[in-house]
Amino acid sequence: MNNSFAGTGTLLRLIGRLDRIKLPMWLLGLGFLIAITPLSLRGITNAEAEAQGITPEAALAQQATLLETNGATIALQGPPNAIDTFGGRYAFEIGAFTFAIIGLMNVLLVARHTRAEEETGRTEMVRSASVGAWSSIAAVSIAAILANAFLAALTTAVFAADGLAIGPSALFGASLGLAGLVFAATALVFVQVFEYGRAATGASLAAIGLAFGIRAIGDVQGSWLSLVSPIGWAQAIDPFGDTVYWPLLVLLIAIVASFGLAIALVLRRDVGAGLIAQRPGPAEAAPSLLSPLGLAWRLQRNTLTWWAIGLAALGATYGSVISTLDDLIAENEAMLEALEQFGISPDALRDGFITFILSMIALVASGGIIQSILRPRGEENTGRAEPILSAGVSRRSWLGSHLLLSLIAAPAFMLAGGAAMGVADAAVVGSFTDFGSLLWASLTRVPALWAFAGVGSLLYGLAKRLSFGVWIAFGIVVLVFMFGEVLQLPDWFIDLSPLTHLTNTPLDAQGWVAPMVATLIGMAGIVGGLLAFSQRDLESPT
Amino acid sequence: MTDAAIHIEGLDKSFGATKALDGLNLVVEPGQVMGFLGPNGSGKSTTIRVLMGLLRHDAGHVRLLGGDPWVDAVALHRRIAYVPGDVNLWPTMTGGEIIDLYGRLGSGLDPKRRAEMIERFDLDPTKKARTYSKGNRQKVALVAALAGSADLFILDEPTSGLDPLMESVFQDAVRELVADDKTVLLSSHILAEVESLCDQVTIIREGHTVETGTLAELRHLTETKIEVTTTQPVAPIAELSNVSAFNASDTNHATFSVTNKALPIVMEQLAALGIKGIFSQPPTLEELFMRHYAIDDDAIDDEAIDDEVGV
Numbered sequence: 001m002n003n004s005f006a007g008t009g010t011l012l013r014l015i016g017r018l019d020r021i022k023l024p025m026w027l028l029g030l031g032f033l034i035a036i037t038p039l040s041l042r043g044i045t046n047a048e049a050e051a052q053g054i055t056p057e058a059a060l061a062q063q064a065t066l067l068e069t070n071g072a073t074i075a076l077q078g079p080p081n082a083i084d085t086f087g088g089r090y091a092f093e094i095g096a097f098t099f100a101i102i103g104l105m106n107v108l109l110v111a112r113h114t115r116a117e118e119e120t121g122r123t124e125m126v127r128s129a130s131v132g133a134w135s136s137i138a139a140v141s142i143a144a145i146l147a148n149a150f151l152a153a154l155t156t157a158v159f160a161a162d163g164l165a166i167g168p169s170a171l172f173g174a175s176l177g178l179a180g181l182v183f184a185a186t187a188l189v190f191v192q193v194f195e196y197g198r199a200a201t202g203a204s205l206a207a208i209g210l211a212f213g214i215r216a217i218g219d220v221q222g223s224w225l226s227l228v229s230p231i232g233w234a235q236a237i238d239p240f241g242d243t244v245y246w247p248l249l250v251l252l253i254a255i256v257a258s259f260g261l262a263i264a265l266v267l268r269r270d271v272g273a274g275l276i277a278q279r280p281g282p283a284e285a286a287p288s289l290l291s292p293l294g295l296a297w298r299l300q301r302n303t304l305t306w307w308a309i310g311l312a313a314l315g316a317t318y319g320s321v322i323s324t325l326d327d328l329i330a331e332n333e334a335m336l337e338a339l340e341q342f343g344i345s346p347d348a349l350r351d352g353f354i355t356f357i358l359s360m361i362a363l364v365a366s367g368g369i370i371q372s373i374l375r376p377r378g379e380e381n382t383g384r385a386e387p388i389l390s391a392g393v394s395r396r397s398w399l400g401s402h403l404l405l406s407l408i409a410a411p412a413f414m415l416a417g418g419a420a421m422g423v424a425d426a427a428v429v430g431s432f433t434d435f436g437s438l439l440w441a442s443l444t445r446v447p448a449l450w451a452f453a454g455v456g457s458l459l460y461g462l463a464k465r466l467s468f469g470v471w472i473a474f475g476i477v478v479l480v481f482m483f484g485e486v487l488q489l490p491d492w493f494i495d496l497s498p499l500t501h502l503t504n505t506p507l508d509a510q511g512w513v514a515p516m517v518a519t520l521i522g523m524a525g526i527v528g529g530l531l532a533f534s535q536r537d538l539e540s541p542t
Numbered sequence: 543m544t545d546a547a548i549h550i551e552g553l554d555k556s557f558g559a560t561k562a563l564d565g566l567n568l569v570v571e572p573g574q575v576m577g578f579l580g581p582n583g584s585g586k587s588t589t590i591r592v593l594m595g596l597l598r599h600d601a602g603h604v605r606l607l608g609g610d611p612w613v614d615a616v617a618l619h620r621r622i623a624y625v626p627g628d629v630n631l632w633p634t635m636t637g638g639e640i641i642d643l644y645g646r647l648g649s650g651l652d653p654k655r656r657a658e659m660i661e662r663f664d665l666d667p668t669k670k671a672r673t674y675s676k677g678n679r680q681k682v683a684l685v686a687a688l689a690g691s692a693d694l695f696i697l698d699e700p701t702s703g704l705d706p707l708m709e710s711v712f713q714d715a716v717r718e719l720v721a722d723d724k725t726v727l728l729s730s731h732i733l734a735e736v737e738s739l740c741d742q743v744t745i746i747r748e749g750h751t752v753e754t755g756t757l758a759e760l761r762h763l764t765e766t767k768i769e770v771t772t773t774q775p776v777a778p779i780a781e782l783s784n785v786s787a788f789n790a791s792d793t794n795h796a797t798f799s800v801t802n803k804a805l806p807i808v809m810e811q812l813a814a815l816g817i818k819g820i821f822s823q824p825p826t827l828e829e830l831f832m833r834h835y836a837i838d839d840d841a842i843d844d845e846a847i848d849d850e851v852g853v
Contacts, residue, residue: 280668281635285642295643299632383630387683390594390626391648392619538596540587541630 004132011139015113022112023147026105029475030098031154033483034176037093038162040486042086060084066342067092069349071325072356075216075318076482079226082241087164091172091240093486094155096219099231100212102151102176103183106144107204110187111197113140134263137188141259144184152177164240171239178251179234183208185258192265202306209310213317220321230254292393296401300375304409307368311361311413312420318357319424325353351507354421354441359503361417362445363481366499368413369449370470372406373456377467383541395534403457403526410449418442441505447518448498454525461529464539545608547572547694547725548593553602555588555749562588564749565602570727570742575720577740578729581835585749586729587627590698593727594624607694623649623687627699627729629679631671637682638667644686655689662711676703688715695719695726701735713739733828745834752834764825764833765799768808773816782808794818 042056049059064084067073074080077095082088114136152173159169187204194200211229218226219235226232233247233254288294326346330336339346376399379385389398422438456470480489480497494500498521501514548570555563563585570576580586591597593606595615604611609618631640641660645651660667663681671679680703687695701712709732716739719726730736736743737757745753745760753760765786770776776796780788784804790796800808812820 280666281639281670283636283638283667285639285646289639290642290646292647298635383626383628384632386591386594386596386626387624387629387644388647389596390619390622390624391644392616393647394616535598537598538591540591541628 004134005138006132006135008132008135008138008142011135012142015139015143019109019112019143023109023143026109027147027150030102030105030151033098033101033479034094034151034155035158036483036487038086038090038158040488041090041093042162044488045086056086057084060086060089064089069339071220071321071349072353074219075321075353075357076360078215078231078235079219079222079238081235081238085240086162087159087168087172087240088238090159090162090164091235094176096212096215096231096235097482099176099179099234100208102148102180103208103211103231104205105147106180106184107187107201107208109144109147110140110184110191111201111204113143114188114191114197133266137259137262137266141184141188144181148177148180148184151180168239168243171237171243174248175234175237175239175251178248178255179230181255182230182251182258183211185255185262188262189258189265192262198303202303206306206310209314213314217317217321221324291401292388292397293401293404295388296375296398296405299379300372300402300405303375304368304372304405304412307365307371307409308413308416311365311368311417314361314364315357315417315419315421316424318353319421320428322350322354322421322425323428325350348507354438355503355505355507357421358418358438358442358445358505359481359499361421361442362414362448362499362503363478365410365413365417366449366452366474366477369406369410369452370456370474372409373403373453373470374460374467376402377460377464380464380539381542386538386541389538396530399457399461399530399533403453403529406453406457407450407522407526410453411443411446413449414442414446415439437506444505444510444515445499445502447515447522448502450522451498451518451525452522454522454529456525457529458525458532459529461532461536463536545572546570546605547574547607548576548727549603549605550589550593551603553589553592553604554600555585555592555597556600562749563592563599566746566749567751567754568744568746569754570725572725573720573723574742575716575726575728575740577736577743578727578746579731579736579743579831579834580746584747586746587698588749589746590624590696590727590729593696594622595619620649621693623690623692623695625680625683625687625695625697625700627702629683631674631679631682633670633672635671636668637665637671637674637678640671640682641667641686641689644683645690648686649690649692651686651689652691656685659685659689659715662715663708677705677708680704681708684712684715688719693724695724697726698729699731700728701730701732709735733831745831747834760830761802761825764830765801766805766825767797767799767823769797769821769823770812770817771795771819772812773818776815778815779808779811782811784808 045056045059045063049056052059054062061084064080067083068080076097077092080092083092152170155173155176156166156170159172160166183204186207187200190200190203190207191197194203211231215226215229215232215235218224218229218232227236230251233250236247237244289298330346336346339349376385379388385398389395418439418441419435421442422432422435425438426432426435452470452474455473456467459469460467477497477499479487480494481499481503484494484500498514498518502510502518504510546569548568550566550568553563553566553568554561566585566589568576568578568589578586578589588597592599592604593611595611595618598612606618607621611618631637635643638660641656642651645656663685665678665681665685669678671682674682680700684700687697695716701709704712713735716726716728726739728736728740740757742754742756743760744751772794775793776790777793779785779796779798780790782804784801785808786799788796788798
């Protein structure tokens with residue numbers, strides 16, 4: 001038993017060394033997002049209260065009436081529990097989306113230090129050097145526990161510093177940390193099941209998406225569906241309202257069970273292999289593979305297809321609640337009155353929801369496009385680009401083939417999300433009247449995706465190490481889109497994000513300037529990237 | 543000069559502050575098998591990557607089959623087969639698919655040769671690349687290269703990870719290339735392989751060429767070990783220049799090394815002392831390389847060696 005965990009300490013220190021930049025960056029970023037919420041919200045609310053000559057609590061209650069009818073916000077952030085209190089409102093603003101980002105941090109952390117390490121053969125060296133079979137899992141679990149505990153403690157401290165009671169603050173902190181650990185433990189299981197780090201990461205990300213999507217439907221409908229999702233459990237605790245404790249237990253059980261499953265599975269497979277077995281393949285290549293474009297498609301088709309499926313699932317999830325939203329508003333006279341008072345028509349509320357969801361799909365799709373754009377980087381990293389570029393394939397046709405796929409993927413992704421959303425809505429309503437406009441609205445966001453493709457390929461073309469910058473750009477765009485208002489970012493900064501200019505339909509009409517500028521950025525970046533790549537050294541495998 | 547298959551003169555290449563290649567020279571004539579040797583990190587792979595148009599050189603003259611390896615990369619690659627030392631394959635593709643990819647995109651693939659090579663190297667082309675061992679991955683690249691119709695073969699440690707049986711299959715295949723008048727640049731650490739395949743060798747160290755020539759010529763440059771018994775005391779031999787590792791077990795018996803250049807003088811002196819018995823051992827290839835690979839070997843006088851070989 002002891003031997004199975006031998007060397008865990010050494011591995012933990014190794015993780016600390018390998019992750020000395022990435023994990024602190026994640027924790028700092030998330031900590032910032034969590035800490036800024038009370039800071040800015042209290043300021044905004046106090047100012048609003050003073051302007052109207054009412055107490056801050058009354059101002060909160062006013063905002064709460066509006067928020068409770070806002071399906072888009074609820075779908076993104078969670079049930080509007082106790083949002084007429086400061087604590088409840090903070091928790092609502094931090095929201096389900098932050099839970100998902102914490103999940104992302106955990107999944108990537110686990111993937112980095114398990115299968116990715118195994119695939120490069122490093123694990124074999126570590127394991128043969130008197131390290132137990134479970135030490136790798138134990139070390140990465142301890143790292144995940146420490147990271148999530150840090151977030152929980154930080155959240156508690158931030159809320160307490162704002163003047164909230166320490167008990168509920170700690171409870172909210174714990175809900176964030178425990179939900180994060182559920183995703184870490186899930187990733188540990190998938191890492192054992194799939195043979196490939198990328199497949200395991202994909203499955204874990206899909207799990208986050210599913211957890212997020214299910215609770216979104218549940219929260220908008222006010223149904224039990226939310227209680228199928230770990231994020232739903234965490235948000236059901238409601239620390240600042242009618243607090244319940246059972247979800248804590250459920251979260252803990254989920255963590256322990258997944259961890260136990262991962263430990264059991266690790267004994268059933270060989271290092272480097274998965275539990276899903278191999279079949280022999282073709283002895284000769286199909287003619288369609290034997291061109292730079294054919295090869296690029298072969299390498300990208302699975303990833304692109306899974307992204308499209310994921311986006312379609314996202315679209316269908318939200319599409320199925322559009323009509324529910326109409327009903328919710330129509331049935332609630334108090335809401336109708338409140339809406340009338342603020343001069344908002346129910347149709348505008350519906351369009352606002354669709355606009356927001358389509359933009360979120362565009363944001364997620366941008367992540368897929370960036371992953372596709374950076375595929376050549378992976379090929380260069382692993383040394384697989386070298387033999388191809390030494391076999392009569394020019395730099396331009398090699399990189400160009402990959403970039404062409406990314407460019408085509410952009411409208412395909414948006415159509416997948418938009419069409420699924422339209423079909424789901426039509427299935428509920430029984431009519432396809434909105435289908436065409438939904439498709440068009442999703443296509444208006446395509447140039448934003450191309451802009452990312454341009455930035456990514458230019459950076460990659462200039463130097464491999466620069467290409468990570470496109471993820472930083474993406475992070476900033478996410479920040480602006482999700483938290484731009486809460487953070488009170490300056491207008492010029494918000495204007496930097498292509499999504500700011502390309503996310504108006506169907507609520508407002510889309511002008512022509514923004515799509516053209518974004519498309520131009522995309523194409524110029526791609527041409528620049530191709531030219532630069534043809535002139536630089538191909539880097540040795542890392 | 544210009545009709546050499548590979549002609550490199552004064553090649554420089556730096557990565558940031560690190561100078562990987564520093565005035566490297568390498569000439570490979572058509573039909574030649576050139577052994578390309580040097581310790582780890584001496585710049586062999588960097589040189590090959592420059593030749594393959596993957597790296598851009600900073601200074602010097604590089605011609606490959608009469609073309610510029612950077613500008614004419616695509617056209618040249620159709621006449622060159624390249625096997626990297628570290629073959630990385632796409633884990634979800636089969637070996638057969640990858641052979642076709644490398645071959646068809648590059649210097650072509652003869653279906654008959656492909657089948658024959660797969661047979662000779664005992665490779666299962668239906669297996670996914672992720673299940674291949676290092677040796678099997680190497681075989682995939684070798685089959686793709688050898689089944690093509692390239693004029694020039696650039697092989698960067700092509701047999702690392704191959705078992706002895708496959709090593710001999712590889713050597714046979716290279717001999718067939720030679721019979722077909724193909725040109726081969728073979729970077730290798732396996733001295734027996736170099737000895738049995740190469741007409742010429744070039745040894746580099748720290749980014750520049752320290753030695754080039756036929757193996758016979760190179761042998762000539764090194765030292766012969768001599769064990770001798772003389773009628774008169776043997777001690778005076780120790781005083782001669784070019785004699786080293788002198789060790790006298792008694793007054794009339796000694797072992798020592800002598801550079802081949804100084805051999806006639808030493809033999810003359812020994813004859814004067816009256817030889818009762820003599821045993822001489824030529825340098826092994828191992829010693830030849832060790833001499834050049836050793837980083838802190840002040841005894842090596844590169845210029846003197848260059849003078850003699852006529853570089």
